[in-house]
Amino acid sequence: MSYVPGQKCYIEDPEEGWLPGTVESAGATISVKLTGGGSKSAKPEGVCAGSESADTGVPDMLNLDVLNIGAILHNLRTRGNADQYYTTVGTILCAVNPFKPLDSVVISGESGAGKTESTKLVLKYLTSVSGSTAADLSEQSSLEKMILDSNPILEAFGNAKTVRNNNSSRFGKFFEVKFDRKGKIVGGSITNYLLEKSRVVHVAQDERNYHIFYLLCAGTSAEDKAKYHLGAAGSYKYLNCSNILEIKGVDDKEEYKILMDAFKVLQFTDDEIDAIHRLLAAILNLGNVTYKPNGDGVEITNPDIIAKIAELMKCPLQELKEALTIKTMSTATGSRRGSVYKIPLKPGEAEDSRDALSKAVYGAMFNWLVDKVSNSMAATEPYIASIGVLDIFGFESMPVNSFEQLCINFANEKLHQQFVNYVFKLDMEEYAKEDLPIKIPYTDNAACVDMVERKHTGILATLQEQCQLGQRGSDKGFIEKMHSSLAKDPYYEKPRLSQTAFIVKHYAGPISYESDGFLEKNKDTLHTDLVELLPLCAHSSMQTIFNKGIAKPKASGARSVPTVANQFKEQLASLVAVLSATSPHYIRCLKPTEQKVPGVFHGSMMSRQLSYSGVLETIQVRKAGYAVRFPKDQFIDKFGMVVPGSKGKGVTTAQIMDAGKITKEDWVMGKTKVFLKNERVLLLLEKTREDSIGIYAIIIQKYWRRHAARKELKKLRELERKRKEEEERKRKEEEERKRKEAEEAAAASAAAAAEAQKAAPSAPAAAAPAAAAPAPAAGAPPAAAGAPPAASMPKVPQSGVTDRNRAGSVAVPKRTMNPLDKPLVSKAVISSRPQDVIPDEPVQVTGWLSKEGSKGVSSDHSFLRHNWKRRYFVLNKGEIKYYTDDSKRDCKGYLTLDSVCSVSEVPEAEVKKLPANVGQHFFYLKSMERELKVAAEREQEKHMWMKGVTTAVRQIQKKEGKLPGAELTGLLAEVWLPDNSSLQVDVKAETTAKHIFLAVIEHVGVSKGLQYFALIEEKYEDEYNTSQRVLSESETVFDKVSKSSCRLCFKKVVFVDRSGVATVTRDNPTIMNFEYSQAVSDALTYFQMPEDECIHLAALQLRCRLGQLDPEVHKPGFLLEEIHEYLPYHMVSSLRVEDCKADWEAAILKKAFEQNSLTSEQCKLNYVQACMKSPLYGSSFYTVKADSKHFILAVNSIGLHLIDYVERVVLHTFPYENIVKWGRSHSSFNVIQGDQQWTFETTHGEEINKFMGIYVRMLVDRKQREAAGHA
Structure with a gap:
């Protein structure tokens, strides 16, 4: 590639990898001005093109405008400087360890790259996502907490400080998290791989032993230190040999507390925790055992320590001493008997025996711990999916690399091969299968893996062969055999200067291994005396640990010797099979510096990791291929x-x-x-x-x-x-x-004239008709056929209850009604006295009228459009209200009469311009506030209304705006019952709510449970401004009933027994009727139930209303126009109502006929019991406002329920047990649940508080009774 001056580029640097700059001059060598200052020259192959997009950093490096190693390093450095440590390459994630707490997410990479932190973060994410199906993410299930709390245990026993990493995993682990169909965690398991047991007895310079030993010495109490014979960490040979006892920034005492808490979460028993403490203390004391020569054998120089170890392990002291100083040999082979010899150990052999026991005990304890943790998380129910999280040791190159490093690096080779197969080989195979001419070169490490694990001649096979030879096998024979069989292998090399080392050319670079000790570490066995000692330990938990973790040595002549390498090889094969059977996702970790400090970025180190981890090749494959x-x-x-x-x-x-x-x-x-x-x-x-x-x-x-x-x-x-x-x-x-x-009048006149002529033949014929009937009284309206007689208000008995006027034979009134189905004037209460006498009783008139609404312009702007509506009008107590229908539930508006009100006919000229289809007789109703233009279908109706309004106005004028003699003679007020019937009672200035309450209960027959009923004041202003308030006994009600916007109701307000449990009254039909009527009203208005449950309720309501159904009468079609009276608001208000009405009617009728054998009382009981399943049953409902939106707040024995005003869906529930605090003011109501505060705008705060107090007291009393009962 040719370069021109001024062009952006990258130039290779031995320290920083590739540095950005611009070309100064180009020729045989290229001079580059570095972005960071200075200049540098290189040959063309040491320069590559610069990237514009890397200056700002791109999250997916496949989108870089220039793709080369320089651009990748530049992009990673840019994003790292902006604290963006995670960068993708298609489906692969590159995570740069910033060396800042909780900021690294890495799964595989070099030692110290943060793999363990990655595992913890991934597991934490999985448990959080699983918990999102629960009510509160902050409350983790015990299983999810177990998965998270397994990390402190595994880290304490399996992690240690190394030169490259303060928290290096010295074993591999595979977490498997199992999920059910709903995505909830139902179990987990852990598999461990190759613990570095040699670290227990030997720690390299500037490193530490396993964390648990330091936690034990720092965190145990003085009492436990005495119990377990523990001292300071520096007093133990296994810990002080490296001169590093602490890690900067780590509090071992605090970590010990976290570990103990984790033991409890993972359900470790006190006996098991005691066994762990004893074994750890025994291992530390074993390291301090020293020997001196004694004849052909050795003598222990500090027997007091041996006594402590015997006490800790609960084993016989003498057997322990002999096992550490004598080795038993047998000449027996197979079934042949032989002699048994006890051979004293030399000082070096005795020390090896001591260390072998320490390693074996620690290894057995670690394997038992992992199994214990895994079993604690075992799935308790079926699972359908799982996610595996592999935290495996990183590629290692130590000053001296031994058997452990070979196993670790072989595992990395094996996993890298799986990565190559998945990412590269499968891609190439698919391209070939699809006949696509795409060829991309990539590096395959299969040959290196084969050299290590190949049968007969591979490194592991050669090591196994030497182990099989028993006493004839040696490290020297192992190295000589490899030098011979692998001499020509391109991935093997014999060092020039060492006779005991060999070199393996790994994908990450060549590593030299020292063969001394390979056979002993691979065998990892104890001699017979030590194996037979461990079952003598009297501690039950120790027996469990040793039975599973200590293998007996194979008898001499056995064909197969179990070795660490073989076991590890089988584990790796199983792991790769699991990964290959799933959809693996790879996270590559990049370690920016060996210094383990933030803000340092070594480009050359990063470049090497990008190369051997396959990131560069992956980018090339994905860039050239199709992802x-x-x-x-x-x-x-x-x-x-x-x-x-x-x-x-x-x-x-x-x-x-x-x-x-x-x-x-x-x-x-x-x-x-x-x-x-x-x-x-x-x-x-x-x-x-x-x-x-x-x-x-x-x-x-x-x-x-x-x-x-x-x-x-x-x-x-x-x-x-x-x-x-x-x-x-x-x-x-x-x-x-x-x-x-006319014909009848003519015939009557003719007959009367004939009779008069017979009786008085001399009288004039014209006088006969006049005598046929008496003249009407002055001021009375002309009689008309079909017109109802004027009715006066009946006298009110002293009991206070005068009449009970039911609004029909059904429990729930119709919400709409065809006016032609009812009499046009259903009730008229107008004085029959002469016009000049003003009656004392308030005027009452009711009936259907057409009312002119808002006006508008037609679509072609040619004429005014009159919006006339048919309404049911009521004149009562100096106020005219009009409703949608005669149930008087849906008030559409009102007109308050005053002393200047008037009523007049619409002029004839104007009548001609009005529509003829709304009525024939028009008149005005005028007050100071507004004017209504209305129409009656008959003239008699018009006269009745005009006279009634005139009389009402004259009454107001008489008393200057007050009802006639109200303070003295009283008002006749209505008290409404839940079934929409009403009682009329006398209300005077001194009448209290208690007077009316007692009068009502006497009339309706409620004799017990009176504390659950109340007299309620209901006010209505508009759709969003309605209220209901329980009246206290001493409140006077005169002013309330005098207002047109107010009415009195008698209801049941508490639907639970004294213990706060919802109940239904079976033994009192009157109370049952109250409960049923209120349940119907609430179910149709507020409850959200499944459609089949709504059909069931509708069928029960139909049976209660009509009694037994007759198939000949109650056929499909008879219910269609009234179906909205039986089904809830959320169904009949939907767009599909017209399409579903017929199906709904058929379902209701079918269900009703199935229950035809039930009595009306049984139907009511079933209806109430079905409604009790709703969380809103027995609620008092209040309109509230929050964030400029209207809601409904329901209060019942369960708690508070926030309901969507339009959809009637419960948005949130506040159970009383979860409410921390609540409060109210004159304009708001506040409730605190957990750490959240909810504030609602409402004037009903006092009422809400009143009912909450009732239910909370019931709840507290019930809890106290239950506690007393348990006591």
């Missing part, structure tokens, strides 16, 4: 919709790519699959598909809305047709009636 693949049919099925007009069928891959604006360089078509260059191309296609879905969704919505509008128009036209037919029928009936009346 994303789809089967052709699947690709077209998913993305075919992006082609305009195709409807997803008959499209080609090329058409899809053109629609997504994908260039030809970014995709290729194989035989059966579509290959995309990278994830960026896939994201472009996904974005195009998402846009297409949005377009199609709009089209679907358009057609659906058009369909719904047409359906609604058809319905309106049908209603208009029926209305006109009804008007025509009424007109004809009226004409026929008038014709008959």
Whole structure:
């Protein structure tokens, strides 16, 4: 490549790898001005092109504009300086260890790269994600806590400080986390690999033994130190040989406390923890045992220590001394008997025997610990998926590399081979299978792996052969055999200067191994005396540890000797099989410096790691290849919709790519699959598909809305047709009636004249008709056929209860009603006195009228559009209210009368401009605040309303705006009951809520449980401003009932027994009716239940209303117009109501006929019991506001429930047990749950607080009774 001055580039540097700069001059050598200052020259092969995008850092290095080692290092350095340590290469993650706490996430890499921290963070993430299905992420299940708390145990016993890493894992571990179908963790397991047991007895300079020994010496109490014969860490040979007893920044005492807590979480018993302490203390004391020559053998110089060890291990003292100083030999072979000899050990042999015992005890204890932890997390229920997390030792190169380093580096070779097979080989095989001419060179380490594990001549096979030879095998024979058999292998090398070393050329670089001690470490066995000593330990937990962890030596002449290398080889094969059977994801760790400090970035070190870890090759393969693949049919099925007009069928891959604006360089078509260059191309296609879905969704919505509008128009036209037919029928009936009346009047007149002529033939004929009937009273309206007589208010008995007017025969009133189904004037209470006499009783008039609403302009702007609505009007106590129907539940507005109000007919000229289909007789109702224009269908109705309003205004004028004689004579007020019936009671200035309460309960027959009922004041202003308040006994109610916006109700307000448990009253039909009526109202308005449960409730309600059903009468169709009276708000308010009405009616009828044998009382009981399943049963409901949105807050025995105002869905529940505190003011209500505070705007805070106090007291009393019962 040629370079020009000013061009960005990178130049190779032995220390920093590659440094960024700009070309100063180019020729045989290239001079570069470094970005960091200074200049440097190199040959063209030592320079590579510079990257613009690496200056800012890109998260995925496949998107670098220039792809080379210099750009990669530059990008990693840029992101590291910005505290962005995780960078991807397609599906591979590169994690740079910043050497800052909790900031590294790495799975494989060099020693000290942070693999253990990676494992902990990944496990923490998995448990957090699994916990998200629970109510609170902060509360981890015991199983998830076990998985996390296993780390302190494994780290304490398996990690140590090395020269390169303060917390180096000296063993490998494979976590398997198991999940059920819901993504919840149901179990886990741990497999460990190759613990470095030699570290127990020998620690290199500037390193430490396993953490647990230092934690034990620092963290145990003085009492435990005496119990376990423990001293300071510096007093033990196994710990002080390296002169490093502490790690900067690590508190061993605090770590010991964390370890003890973890033991408890993992369910270790006190006996097991005691055994662990004893064995660790015994190992430390074993290291201090010293010998001196004594004849042919040795003598222990410090017998007091041996006595401590025997006490700690609970084994016989004499047997322990003999096992450490004498070796038993046997000449027996197979079934042949032989002689047994006891041979004294020499000083060196005795020390080796002592160290072997220490290693064996620690190794057995460690394996037992791992099994114990794994068993504690075992799955207790079936699992369908698992995620494995492998934390394996990193590639190692020590000053002296022995058997342990060979095993560790062989494991890294084996895992790297699996990575190569998965990332590179499979890619190449798939390209060839799809006939794609893509060839990418890559480095394969299969030959190196084969050299180590090959049968017969491999390194491990040669070592096994020497071990099989028994006494004839030696380290010297091992090295000589390898020099001979592997001399020509390109991955093996014989050193020039050493007779005991050999070199293996690993993928990460050549490593020299020292063969001395290989056979002994590979055998890892104890002599017979030590093996037979351990079962003599009297501690039960120690017996469990030694039975599983100490293998007896093979008899002489055995064909197969179990070795560490063979066992490790089998474990690796199993691990690779597991990884190959899953979908592995790789995280490559990069260690920026050997100094283990933040802010240092050694480029050359980073470059080496990028190379041998396969990151560079992966980038080259992915850059040249195609990272994303789809089967052709699947690709077209998913993305075919992006082609305009195709409807997803008959499209080609090329058409899809053109629609997504994908260039030809970014995709290729194989035989059966579509290959995309990278994830960026896939994201472009996904974005195009998402846009297409949005377009199609709009089209679907358009057609659906058009369909719904047409359906609604058809319905309106049908209603208009029926209305006109009804008007025509009424007109004809009226004409026929008038014709008959005229004929009857004429006939009566003729008959009267004939009779008069007979009786008084001399009287004038014209006088006869006049005498036929008496003249009407002055001021009375003219009589008319069919007009109801004027009714006066009946006298009120002294009991206070005068009448109970039911709004119909059903428990729940209709929410809508056809006005033609009821009499046009259902009730009229108007004085029949002469007009000049103003009656004392308040005027009452009710009936159907048409009211003019808002006006607007038609779509073509040609005329004013009048919005007339049919409403049910009520004049009562100086106020006119109008409702949707005669149930008087849905008040649409009101007009308050005053002393200047008037009522007048609409002028004839104006009447001609009004629509004739709303009524024939128009009049105005005017007050100081507003004006209503209304229409009656009959003239008699108009006169009745005009007279009633006039009388009411005159009454107001008489008392200057007050009801006539109200303070003295009292008001006649209505008290509403849950079934929409009402009682009329006398209310005077001194009347209290207690007076009315007692009068009501006497009339309705409630004799017990009175504390659960209340007299309630309900106020209504608009949709969002409604309230209900329980009245205290001493409150006077005169002012309340005088207001038109207020009404009194008598309800049951507490639906639990004295212990706070929801109950239903079976033995009192009256109370049952209250519970049933309120349950119906709440279920239809607030409850969210499954559709089949709603159908069941509707059937029960129908049975309660109609009694037994008759198949001949109650046929499909009879319920359609009233179905909204039986089904809840969330069903009948949905868009699909018209399509579902017939199906709902059929389901309700079917269910109702199935229950035809039940009595009405049984149906009510079943209805209430079904409603009790709802968390909202027995609630008092209040409108509140939060974040400018309206909600409903329900209060019952469970707690508070926040409900969406429109959808009626419970958004959040505050159980009383979880409420820390609550409070209220005149305009708000606050509740604290956990660490969250909720504030609602409401004027009902006092009422909410009142009911909460009742239920909380019940809850506390119940808890106290339960506690007393247990005591």
